[in-house]
Structure formats: C-alpha cells, structure tokens
Amino acid sequence: MLVKCQRDALLMACQVVGTAVASRTTKPILSSIKAVADKNSLTLLATDLEVAIRYELKGISVDQPGEAILPIGRLVSILRESPDTEIVIDADQRRARVFTTSSEFEMPSEDPNEFPPIPLMEGQYHELSAGVLRQLIRRTAFAVGKDNTKYAITAILWEVEDGKARLVATDTRRLAVATGVANVEAGENKGHTHLVPVKAVQILERNLHDDLELVKVALRPNEVIFQTEKAMIYSRLLEGRYPPYQQILPKKSTAKIHLAVDALLSSVRQAAIMTDDETKRVSFIFHNKKLILQAQGATTGKSKVEMPIPYDGEEIRIDFDPNYVADMLKVLDPKDEVLLELTDGQKPALFKHGTDYQYLVMPLT
Structure with a gap:
C-alpha cells in the first residue's frame, strides 16, 4: 500500500x-x-x-x-x-x-x-436526519448509568415504530425519553428490544456533521449498524431487560408550571454554588408566583436564589440534585420553556419540552 x-x-x-x-x-x-x-x-x-x-x-x-x-x-x-x-x-x-x-x-x-471482519450495512434499516439524531442522543446519553446493575441501564434503549424513533436512558434516579421523526419501513423491528451501548452512540454523534444528511440505522436482534456519509459504526447490543419506563412516567399531576430554560439553568447554577459533596441538594420552593432555590453546605455556607414564575397554587417544596436538573436544561435551547409537572415533594417530577421530550427526576428525601 x-x-x-x-x-x-x-x-x-x-x-x-x-x-x-x-x-x-x-x-x-x-x-x-x-x-x-x-x-x-x-x-x-x-x-x-x-x-x-x-x-x-x-x-x-x-x-x-x-x-x-x-x-x-x-x-x-x-x-x-x-x-x-x-x-x-x-x-x-x-x-x-x-x-x-x-x-x-x-x-x-x-x-x-x-484483523477481525466488520459487518457491512445490509438488509432493512430506517433513516433519520443527522440533526434529529444528534438531538435525540444529546437529550438522552447524559442520563445513562455509569455502573453495571441488574438492569441494562448502561445502554440506550432504541425503539422504532409508526414513523418515530425513540431513545430512552436512565440511571434509576432519572429517566430521559426523546422521540424524533424517522423513515421506517413497514414491520421493521417489531417485537425486539434494542439496547445500544452508550459508547457506540457517542461515536455515532461525533460523526454527525450535516444536519440534513440522512443516517441509516439497521437494528438486528443482536447488533446495530449506523451508516453516515463517511462512516459506518457497528456495535453488539447489550443483553438484558430494560426497566418498564412507560409505567414509571406519571400520568397525573397537581401542578403544571412553565419555566424559562435560560433563567432556570442560571438560578440552579447559582444556588448550587453552596452545595458540597455531602449535601448535593438544592431545595425548590414553588409559591406565590416565584420559585425560591435554597442550598446549604455543611461547611460552605448557604444560598438563596429567586426567580418569578407563573404559579400561584399551594406551596410545593421538592429537593433535587442540582446536576440532574442542570444536565437536562443544558441540552435544550436557552430561549425555550419547559413544563414542570409536580404532584408533591415526595414523588418524581416530570419535565416536558414539547411533545417529544420527557425527563423524569427522582426527588431527594
């Protein structure tokens, strides 16, 4: 050569x-x-x-x-x-x-x-634009578990049905579900569970450059192949059962609050300054048309940040790890809004962005 x-x-x-x-x-x-x-x-x-x-x-x-x-x-x-x-x-x-x-x-x-042979793209596949696919990955990959457990949560669940591709990620303390438009052939991938290793998805994201480029995705019982204009990424699928995430998502709430992404992210970051490793906690207090965020570390001091919000219902206080909230806000457009659905301070909180993104966070108790 x-x-x-x-x-x-x-x-x-x-x-x-x-x-x-x-x-x-x-x-x-x-x-x-x-x-x-x-x-x-x-x-x-x-x-x-x-x-x-x-x-x-x-x-x-x-x-x-x-x-x-x-x-x-x-x-x-x-x-x-x-x-x-x-x-x-x-x-x-x-x-x-x-x-x-x-x-x-x-x-x-x-x-x-x-050198080991690497399979080629062949057979059935579905297509997504690189822009849509990149967004799906960014909105879910950060929530993948970092350690192996009895659930296959070190992978991203990949589902395809009715002209949609859905990516799901969880570490058991939070759950991200993102959906995007896909060109799906009739009957493709029915009845299969696809657990794609996060490493493969991260490599794929690095190869998505032109938002309008169509990316082919071939999901097979034990493997997946992604084809971009320049690269083909192959991966074995992980074995195991994924948590029944549809059952975890709450169907009802007592409060629905619209929050500006940029303002909320700034407030969370400010309040989190006074947290420490032992008290990685920020209290979110919703009451009287404002959100108060409070944090207090064992030795670092305390913080209190206020932001106006369109909420005048009964007071709800709920505690979160601030990183879990910030991680989600960072992958959204700062100019957008999220809808926060709450029941009380003890039950999971659900953030929604449009109809295609849901993010569930467990409160700290």
Missing part, C-alpha cells in the same frame, strides 16, 4: 476511528487500525470486538492499492507533530513507513488478514 494523504484530513480520520480502538486487549492487533487503499480512497477500520467503525477518506492519491495495519497511537503523534500539509504512507505486512518532507518513520506492522 502506497498512498499520499492530506495531513489534517488523515489526522481527523484517525482520531475518529481511534475511539473504537481497544484500550486493553490480549490481541495486539486490536490496538492498531486497518487501512485499505483502493482507487482514490482510504478506508480506516478499528474495533474492540464490541464496537467497530469503518471510516472512508476520499480524495487520496493511491499509487499502490492494498491493505496494512497501522499503529494508531504513533501515527497520530506523527501527524500532530508534522508541519507538512501532505504525508506519504508506504506499508505492507512487515512494516509501515511514514514520510514527510524532512522526516521518515518506520514502525512494525502485522498481517491485515488477521
């Missing part, structure tokens, strides 16, 4: 595929990437056997087609340090050499036939 590449474009491509490279593995080849040169394109592949990515870099000068294994860490370092706009890669099964105008680097390589 002998190719000439634009340095910046290759560096960006290596950084994209590098997110799927195995950090710890008993197979040394998984610590590298596979490069396939053909005609005027260079395709880079990486996998940790659970998640994989195939990224196509076009506009490459290919003097000799072929395949090679490239050590990703050292290659990225070379590209970062080189002042050149173009670099040349000459690689085979024994070695990989990188040339700039003033430097030459040689690294050991491996047999590209030993």
